[in-house]
Structures are given as structure tokens and as C-alpha cells.
């Protein structure tokens with residue numbers, strides 16, 4: 001098997017190793033979700049190169065990794081989706097009835113991008129979220145970097161976005177190729 | 179035995195084994211339950227829901243493929259409830275299906291079409307937009323039309339469970355799930371074509387035959403695959419008399435229901451442009467078409483005019499046993515003794531000690547019962563893909579330990595215990611080390627003929643481990659493969675393998691190379707034996723005829739070739755070419771005549787291909803399988819057995835009045851049936867030597883995957899699918915040593931020099947090749963200009 005030690009950063013490998021320890025040795029596939037999460041944290045998307053490296057690292061067929069990566073919406077596979085902060089506005093029934101369209105419109109205007117795009121400075125990725133995020137009681141709602149924000153108004157959205165932006169970033173992105 | 183229980187299906191009482199799935203029970207008694215995802219050779223996925231049936235006390239219909247039977251269970255497969263569930267499922271399955279049957283290759287043989295006729299409704303409640311899936315390019319052999327896919331996942335499970343490599347997968351989710359490779363990639367499994375057979379819809383179809391003809395216009399004839407010694411059952415499909423497609427046939431004891439890509443797609447070669455359409459004679463360098471009578475008269479005349487010792491007969495081990503037998507019988511009748519089919523073998527040292535034929539040593543199914551397997555000089559995965567499949571099952575089912583002694587590492591589709599890789603010369607020592615260890619394990623005496631060789635090697639821990647694994651296993655086997663047969667010290671490898679088997683209790687088996695290698699031995703197409711292994715006084719050891727190498731080293735005046743292209747089929751193309759050049763007359767019985775053949779031959783007798791003649795192949799385990807002609811050959815082409823029969827008449831030989839090929843077969847079969855038993859056992863009596871030490875780069879000339887015989891070499895899709903056949907492969911250390919880094923970097927060509935020939939070839943870095951060696955496959959266009967498959971070779975930038 002072609003070993004590709006340098007494709008995965010030291011940080012990513014440590015993270016994967018940490019998860020691998022929790023499963024029986026012949027069950028490396030169990031660590032796949034975590035491995036892909038580790039890559040997401042670093043790159044904000046999964047490149048084919050990284051997915052192949054994960055496959056090699058866990059001794060899995062490459063297609064197995066592609067299957068898992070493409071199944072879950074928490075993984076992005078397009079480089080264009082690699083923003084530092086991911087915004088996902090729920091547009092499902094409850095949220096829609098409570099005005100999620102306005103929220104979407106507001107964000108699009110504010111950031112100057114359409115849903116599914118990333119701001120030119122790489123700060124925000126505005127994800128197309130298709131499924132109910134299970135917070136209907138607080139509709140309309142959005143998720144920013146996995147944190148839920150409910151009962152949104154345009155003003156509240158501004159505040160939230162400013163707050164993530166002013167902080168350097170929730171995920172420190174340091175090139176770390178050990 | 180599992181317990182038997184009673185259940186009722188459609189009001190019929192059945193006694194069945196507890197725990198089996200309902201669908202297996204209904205299949206066994208001929209009650210048809212519709213299905214898409216279920217396949218008897220694959221794991222149960224239960225994702226299509228087409229097999230829903232009514233089960234008493236169950237609140238809703240149950241999938242027959244995933245419902246185990248229980249005592250007293252009552253099942254209705256065609257009750258109102260069952261039928262309505264099936265009809266609804268069908269409606270769901272067709273929601274996104276394009277219903278493009280009129281332009282679909284699967285039309286007429288499509289499970290979806292059939293079941294929707296039988297179980298579906300005539301209209302759909304679905305009025306919305308259907309989804310479209312972009313087609314994937316997955317290589318030369320399989321075409322895709324992924325909008326038609328119903329996501330039964332049979333193809334995915336096939337990859338994982340049978341091919342042993344996951345290449346296809348389901349990416350995305352829900353209504354966006356797609357089957358494919360995700361990144362663009364050609365399928366590389368040697369069994370990939372089977373997904374065409376198992377895909378229940380037209381999503382995966384055969385690319386080479388795409389849009390050629392409709393299923394109902396084709397005639398199906400059962401036949402036997404002509405390229406390896408498995409004897410896979412196939413079905414040949416002809417359209418207006420032409421062979422246009424091959425699909426798998428079923429034979430549980432041989433190929434189950436799978437065939438190799440080689441056996442599926444080689445048929446294209448049959449329709450190659452250089453098929454000969456009428457007999458031809460060369461006069462003053464000009465080819466003249468003649469009638470059969472004239473052609474055969476001249477052949478007979480020529481043969482009668484020379485001393486029989488000046489005639490050399492070379493036959494393809496792909497020829498049918500009838501052809502081989504008549505060739506042998508007619509030639510021997512006129513005193514010709516130089517006859518052989520072992521075209522790539524170079525060491526005939528102890529040929530007398532061979533058994534009746536190179537026998538597998540067991541039945542094909544028995545391979546799955548082995549616990550330890552030593553493969554000596556064999557790339558079984560490419561040479562006999564379906565024997566490799568059995569070995570894989572042995573590994574999966576009983577944790578068999580597979581060990582190899584080879585000149586290059588093989589990318590197996592299962593876990594192997596150890597691969598012992600070294601240069602071709604060195605593998606003799608590696609095997610000797612194992613033999614030595616096995617002798618000390620069983621405290622036996624060293625056979626005299628091997629004592630020098632064994633003295634020179636050290637028993638090491640690797641050798642000891644292998645010997646122990648073989649000895650400790652309940653069932654173990656040592657298989658000699660095609661690379662051993664080609665090896666310059668084949669007799670030594672064979673003797674060592676025999677010693678190992680003797681001292682470890684392992685069976686000795688041969689993985690015969692071609693479809694009829696075994697048949698050629700039985701038919702007597704060897705210089706030292708007649709049919710059924712008879713050693714008459716004509717061929718006793720002092721009087722044996724010349725073997726292939728002797729025939730080529732000392733050119734004969736006349737050569738008779740039966741489907742042989744010397745520059746592709748013989749070990750040393752350069753020498754073979756020289757021999758043909760030196761001959762007075764080359765008589766070629768062959769379906770094809772390429773430019774080389776037109777230069778070399780003097781008389782060409784056009785023969786039928788495997789699909790156009792009746793005949794018999796005997797597979798590696800010794801099973802005789804006869805088949806009938808499926809396709810028509812052009813009007814002046816004759817089956818080779820008929821050509822040889824008439825030639826026999828022209829030569830005035832008695833007993834050449836066979837009416838059909840079965841007459842020929844039966845005559846030989848009677849002779850073979852008198853041989854009481856087949857065994858690979860032999861006493862080590864001769865002297866076996868170690869190879870001479872050779873310096874310099876060594877060639878490994880394993881036969882290329884799709885170059886083993888004249889038909890495959892002409893199969894265009896197969897050839898396109900394997901560009902690596904025509905390249906020089908060496909490892910990265912060797913690239914450094916030969917200072918070829920720049921050449922590799924720029925993908926430029928290297929110069930290969932062997933014997934008196936130089937040629938340019940692309941390079942591929944392959945770290946599975948050992949140091950000091952290069953792999954340049956045999957049987958290819960480029961190797962046809964080179965020398966022996968083994969020996970020194972030079973590579974320069």
C-alpha cells in the first residue's frame with residue numbers, strides 16, 4: 001500500500017490515532033468518521049488527496065471513504081466550500097413559515113454571496129442546508145460552526161456573524177505539516 | 179446437518195432446513211418470487227423490496243430474501259397482499275427509471291423489464307421530474323447508463339465479496355445516491371465483467387458489444403472458455419451467425435456463475451481483420467488462393483517428400499483435443515516424431531517423469547478445502563482468475579495460509595501469509611531452502627539427484643516456516659504455475675516441489691496454463707509419448723522426438739503449425755523466427771495470418787476458431803467438456819479436425835474416416851479410460867542442478883494477461899484495457915541504478931536490448947519487481963522482437 005505520510009498533517013494523524021485506540025484493531029473503519037472530521041477541522045473540506053490518504057491510513061478501500069464522506073452533510077467535498085466559518089440556515093417547513101427566507105436574503109446581501117458560495121476572503125461559507133435541523137421550536141434558526149442560534153432576526157444574525165469573525169476563528173488554522 | 183422443519187408455501191407443505199432464507203426455499207422448489215437485489219452468490223442486502231410475500235401472523239409483507247424460515251410458517255407468494263406489495267414496490271422502483279428500453283442493450287433480457295411486465299402496473303402515480311445521473315467512464319469493458327440503475331447494490335457486493343476489491347460504491351445519499359467509482363477510474367479487477375451479468379437492469383452493459391444487436395435476435399449456445407485451464411462454462415451469443423457476445427454459463431463445480439474478463443471479451447479476436455478466408459499457397463513469393471483439394475494435396479506431397487525427422491510439428495494448447503489427437507495421429511503415422519505443444523517451456527530435463535498430464539491434484543472445488551497453499555512461479559490471479567477465486571475462498575473460509583515463491587510480488591485480492599520474491603535464478607534456491615527444511619522436518623533422506631543443490635543452500639527461518647505451515651495443515655498443496663513451466667530450470671523446480679510435497683504431506687498440483695494443456699498431453703502432442711500416455715517403442719526415451727526447443731534450435735526443413743504464431747507463442751521469438759526463416763516450407767493451420775505469418779508460411783490452411791467448431795477441452799482437474807459450434811465461419815474455412823482428417827486421407831493413413839468430432843473424441847477417450855489412475859507423484863531419479871549464476875539485469879517474461887493465444891491477442895477491447903502489457907516494469911531502486919530517473923520523469927522511452935534486437939519501450943516503475951530484474955511480458959507485440967522470456971537483458975535510456 002502506498003503510504004502517504006505527508007499528506008495527513010501530524011495533527012490529523014494524532015487525532016486519528018487517538019480514535020483508533022478506542023476500537024478493536026481490525027475495526028479501523030470505525031475511526032473513519034473521526035478521521036474525516038479531523039481533516040475537516042484542518043482544511044474545512046475533504047480533498048480527494050486527503051480522502052485517499054485517510055483510506056491508506058486506515059487500510060480501507062478508497063471508495064469506502066468517498067461513500068462516507070459524500071453521505072454526511074457535515075463534510076464538504078468541494079474546495080469552494082472551504083470557508084473558515086460555515087453558516088447553515090434551516091429552510092425547512094417550520095423555519096420557512098417563520099421567515100427563514102428573509103434571513104437567507106439578509107445573509108446573502110450582507111456577505112455578497114449566494115447560498116452555496118464562500119466569501120472571497122474565505123471567512124464565510126454559506127451552506128445549502130436541506131434538512132430540518134431539529135430546532136423547530138426556535139424557528140427560524142441557523143447553525144454557525146455547529147453552534148445553534150434560534151429565533152433569528154436580521155440584527156441578531158449581524159451580531160452573530162460579527163462575533164465569529166472578530167474572534168480570530170473557532171478553528172485555528174495553522175499549517176502544520178509534521 | 180441443520181434441523182429440518184415444516185413450512186407451507188402457497189398451500190404446499192415443504193420440509194426445509196431451519197434458518198434458510200425463504201427465497202432459497204422457494205427457488206429450490208421452483209416457486210418464483212420476484213427479486214432484484216438478491217443474488218444467490220452474494221450477501222443479502224434486502225434493499226429493493228421486490229420479493230415481498232405474505233407471511234401468516236406478520237403484520238406486513240416480508241422480504242423473502244431476508245426472512246428465515248420457521249417451524250409452521252405459512253407463506254403466500256401470490257396472494258392479494260403479496261401481489262399488491264410487489265406491484266407497489268415496482269412502482270417505486272420505476273419512479274426514477276428512464277424507461278428507455280427501446281434503446282437499451284438490456285432490453286429483452288432485463289430483469290426490470292420482465293418483472294415490471296409480470297408484477298407491475300400499467301401506470302404510475304408519479305408525475306414529477308425524474309432524476310438523471312451522469313454516466314461514468316469505468317473503462318473499456320463495461321459501459322454505464324447510470325440513470326437506469328435501481329441501486330440494488332449487486333455490483334458493489336460483487337466487488338467486495340467475489341472480486342475481492344471494492345471499486346464501485348454508492349456515494350451520496352437518498353435521492354442523490356449514485357453508483358460509481360466517484361473519481362474517474364477504470365475497473366481493474368480481472369473479473370469485472372461479471373457485473374454486466376448480475377446487474378438486473380441496463381445500467382451496466384458490455385461495452386464492446388454495445389448497440390450491436392438486440393437480445394432476442396441473438397442465438398445462445400453453451401460452450402467452454404478457451405483461454406485458461408479452468409474450463410469455465412460460457413454462453414456464446416451469435417447474431418446472423420457471427421459471434422457478438424459472451425456471457426457466463428453456470429457450472430457450480432467449475433466456475434459457479436462467474437467468468438474472467440479474458441473469457442468474456444476475447445471473442446472480438448475471432449472477427450479480427452487478419453482472419454484467413456481461403457486456403458493459400460505461396461508460389462515464388464506470391465500468395466495464391468487455391469481450393470482445399472489443391473492445398474491439402476500439396477501439404478501431403480510436401481510431407482511425403484521429406485524425411486520425417488526433418489519435420490517439426492508445433493501445436494497450440496488452445497486447440498481442441500480432437501484437433502490435437504488427429505494431428506498427432508496423422509503425423510506419427512507418417513513417421514514424424516517431432517511434435518510438441520509445450521511452446522514456452524525450455525527445460526525438458528525429466529519429461530519422462532511427468533504423470534499422464536499436469537494435473538491439478540484435486541478437483542477445483544477442493545481448492546477451497548485447503549488450509550495451506552504454496553504457489554511456485556504462478557501469477558494465478560491473472561493466469562487462472564477463477565482458480566484464484568477458489569484460493570480466495572479457502573483464505574476467507576478456512577483461514578488458509580497462502581505462500582508464494584515467485585519472481586515478482588503479486589497484488590492478491592486476499593491476505594497472504596508470505597510472498598518470497600527473488601530473481602528468477604534465485605527462486606530455485608528459495609525453493610531449495612524450503613525443500614531442505616521439509617526434509618529435516620520429516621527426518622528424511624536427501625534424494626541423491628538433489629544433494630549437490632541442497633548442500634549449497636542454507637535452510638533459513640522463512641523456508642522452515644513455509645514447510646511447517648504445509649506440514650501442519652490438514653489439507654495442503656504445492657501448486658506449480660505457468661512461470662515455473664517457463665523457467666529455465668523447470669525440472670529442478672518441479673523436483674523440489676515434489677520433495678516438499680513428499681515431506682510435508684502436501685498435494686502436488688499443476689496450474690496448467692492453457693485451455694487444453696491437459697488435453698494436449700492426453701492426445702499425445704509431446705515428443706516422448708503417444709495418446710493416453712502410451713510410450714510405444716517409437717517414442718521410447720532413446721527414440722523420443724524433438725521437443726519445442728530442439729525443433730527451433732536445429733531448424734527443421736518443414737514445420738507444421740497448428741494455431742501457432744511462433745514469434746508470440748514460443749519462448750524465444752528471435753530463435754523461432756530464425757527457424758521459420760531457415761525452413762523450406764512452413765505449413766500453417768490457423769484462423770489468422772498476420773504480416774509475419776504471411777512472410778513465414780508457405781501454405782496456409784484456414785481453420786475455424788473455438789466458436790466455430792465442435793470440440794473438447796480438458797481442464798486442469800481433468801474434466802472433459804465438449805461443445806458444439808456456435809457461429810458460422812466464412813465458407814472456405816474448415817474446423818481443424820476436418821482439415822486433419824482429410825489430410826490423413828490424403829496421406830493414405832488407415833482409420834481416418836471419422837464422421838464427426840465426437841467419433842474422434844470417443845476413440846481417444848476409450849484409450850484414456852484404460853489408464854487407471856492419474857497421479858502427479860514421481861521418484862526423484864535424475865540429477866537436478868542449480869541455475870548458473872548470471873550477472874546483469876534479468877528478464878522476467880511472464881505471459882501478458884491478454885496475450886496467451888492468437889484469439890486474445892486480437893481482442894481489441896481487452897488489449898486497450900491493459901496498456902501495461904507493452905511496457906518495461908522495474909522497481910525504483912533499479913531505475914536509480916540504471917540512471918533512468920530522467921527517462922521516467924519525462925515519460926520517455928527506454929531502449930531494450932536482448933539478443934540481436936533493440937527496441938524502444940515505455941517504462942513503468944513497479945516496486946513489486948525485485949532488484950536486478952525487469953518484467954517484460956511475453957506474447958506481446960514488443961516481446962515478439964526480443965529473445966527468451968528469461969535471461970540477460972539490457973535497458974538504457
Ligand code: SF4
Pocket residue numbers: 326327328329330331332333334357376377378379381382
Ligand atoms: S448498477 Fe446495476 S447492479 Fe449496480 S446497483 Fe445499479 S442496478 Fe444494481
Ligand code: FES
Pocket residue numbers: 090091092093094095096132133134135136139141
Ligand atoms: S424546520 Fe428548521 S429546525 Fe426544523
Ligand code: FES
Pocket residue numbers: 212213214215216223224225226227228229230241242243244
Ligand atoms: S430481493 Fe429481497 S429485498 Fe431485494
